[in-house]
Amino acid sequence: MPAAVPAVSTRSLTVAVIGNPNTGKSTIFTALTGMHSLIGNYPGVTVEKKIGNFRHQQQDVRLVDLPGTYSLSPRSLDEMVSVEVLLGRQAEVGRIDAVICIADASNLERNLYLVSQVLDLGLPTVLILNMWDVAQSRGITIDVEKLSQTLGIPVIPCEAHRHRQIDAVKDAVLSVAGKAGVESPRVFPAVFYEEGKQLGSQLQEWGEPDVPFYVTERLLLDVGGQIESSFAARFSTRLTEALAAARERLKASGFRVPAAEAKARYAWSRQVLTGIMVVPQQQQVTSSDHLDRWLTHKVFGLAAFVLIMFVVFQSISTLAAPVMQLCEAGQQIVGDWVSSLMSPGPFRSLLVDGVIGGVGGILVFLPQICFLFFFIALLEDCGYMARAAFLMDKLMTKVGLSGKSFVPLMSSFACAIPGIMATRTIENRRDRMVTILVAPLMSCSARFPVYTLMIAAFFPDMAWAGGWITLRGVLIFVMTFFGAFVAIPVAWLLKKTMFRGETPPFVMELPSYKWPSVHIVLLRVYESARAFVIRAGTLIFATSILIWAASYFPGDHTELNRLQEQVDETKVSLNTEISEKAELEKQKSKLSEKGSAPELAAIEQKLAAVESKLEPLEALITTKNAMSEHLLETSYLGRFGKTIEPAVKPLGWDWRIGVGVLASFPAREVIVSTLGTIYSLGGDVDEADSGLQNALRESKWPDNRPVYSIPVAISIMVFFALCAQCVSTLMVIRRETNSWGWPLFTFTYMTVLAYIGAFLAYRLFAFLL
Amino acid sequence: MLVVPLEMMTTGEQGRIHALDGSPAFVVRLQEMGLREGVPVQMVRAGSPCILSVNDQRLSLRFEDSTTVLVELLKCTR
Known part of the structure; x- marks a missing residue:
């Protein structure tokens, strides 16, 4: 092939990346752009927007990663965003100069379905056949040159995880970007295109000029689809009636919507691949199947799942402990050092008690957060998460949800925000709502600091089985799954009352197991650690200073x-x-x-x-x-705390804890920094002691009884397991449900649940111990 | 040739999809994911949900009354 002269332009090119799920799309994205990608949200919606950059042959290229999808027929909002970006209707992304479409070479026939839809968009396109090595090992042969000729676009076989052919991909992108787009493959009969043209002119008549052909195509094909509903607001029933009539006419000429689309696209795909791809006949039993024989087994699979979860949480608490102690020591040294530099006064107090005691107290938990995200990324990348969803489908149907809800709920164990965002893949509205409403009950990483602090301060460091099982590890494990356990009746109740309806059908791909990519896993850890530090530096920093001021003055x-x-x-x-x-x-x-x-x-x-x-x-x-x-007691905070003390006393708390809980409304982990500031100001944190844990142990009621006991510690942990103290989560719920009612509902039901739970836990353990 | 609903297939049995019928949105979704008329399938793990091998990929499915997938059984391995 002659090397094409790249279209060097002074502005940077915008290239969208699209592909089926599990085709190694994110591996290619990182291989192309390196570590530095920008993650944000599209305005108004919470679909993750991932943008990276690379420079090749003096040309800057901006790469937009779209969510993995099986088709471009938008039925969920997730898919709608992809279509809008590709059509150049997303103001933040702008015009798309080229599309990189990633296909799984070992399953090309199905992947060409999406390719045919992408080609219908008429944009300059490059096709990547990823997992080339897998296809070869299965004995599949593909004539790349001929495929490229037939489709009229560059086709590049690729093994992204070995970083092969990445430069060839860049060359191909530059060779097509900004040029004329590809011609649509015309997979449908002529009558369909005739109807499409008519619909286009009809829309023009109604004052909607320049509707891209792809949009009219989707309007005709998707009965009650996302594009139709987005148009419906403007045209009311006029459009629906016109579409119904058009579909009726198509049906009369033998083109039944929606069944005809799949038939036509697969027929095209088969025709394209004739003489190009040869697949050996017999289906092979892979090593993945051997693993699945155990891991998806009714009994052994569930046992393995529980074991994996146990090992994960046990290792988080064991691995992170020494690093945490180092961080605590570091915090102490910095505090002492700052104290030694300045004479006592409000400014020194602000720095030592407010900033170092507050923000430092929360940064200590960074190692734990990193380990948690490390394990979740590991399980996701090796393909186990889909098996877990399969195993859990049986349990989920009992409460009226499906396995589809499992992955969002599982990611909520890291953070409810990506979890709630992941519910976009659930097409059934009722299921999606219930999943959103119970997702904040999953124990997110922000609860970790609270659990760790309480458990480390009040439970002895006991170990069994040669140190492999520790009491603290077990307790962390129990607390982590406590919220999920409570979520079961809550979800069941919601499904029985507010969101009645049948359990929807469930289909999900189980990708082959693979070795997790170190790069991808570490990238996830890095991204979440960054987000955590930024949160500590902004939201928690601001709250810490407010708390310091309220407890320092007047x-x-x-x-x-x-x-x-x-x-x-x-x-x-x-x-x-x-x-x-x-x-x-x-x-x-x-x-x-x-x-x-x-x-x-x-x-x-x-x-x-x-x-x-x-x-x-x-x-x-x-x-x-x-x-x-x-x-402290006569400060603004102290006076306020004393006023609310009667409300929290039934839970076994004193006014400090009460204030801490109120102050942690923006984010759960603020409780740790607030207690840090309060006890640091109260003088309870002696420099020789190991910080907050000792301060808690030595805290006393006025009559000299210790404030904290095991029942109080449990009461606090139960409260934080069930409460909705996280503004970001509530904001995401508002955006996702498009109403203030649902976040308000979530906050109310969770707070009531937390209060009752903490009360019962306190009474029960006070009675038992 | 024996045509049965997919749920009737036992582990190890092979067949070919004969027809998909039911709620249009779900049927289209199944087709997009590769489960369509004419493709050879093998039941990897029977049950609800089941694991099905379709063209070298593994799909996990659970059916409700609203959707029926009919399969022509090819070979009985029992």
């Missing part, structure tokens, strides 16, 4: 600052004693494990001697803490 802090200075000075002068004490305590705890009585006694004697020298410091700190405690 008290007079001059006396406290004077005391703090004294404490700092005494600490410097007693520096050797302080480090001596720490060293002795370390030795003591080491010895008490082994247990040598005389040595232990000697150390305790030394310890007592050092402690007596440190006594003036201790006294100073006690006075200082009492004063800061008093200042």
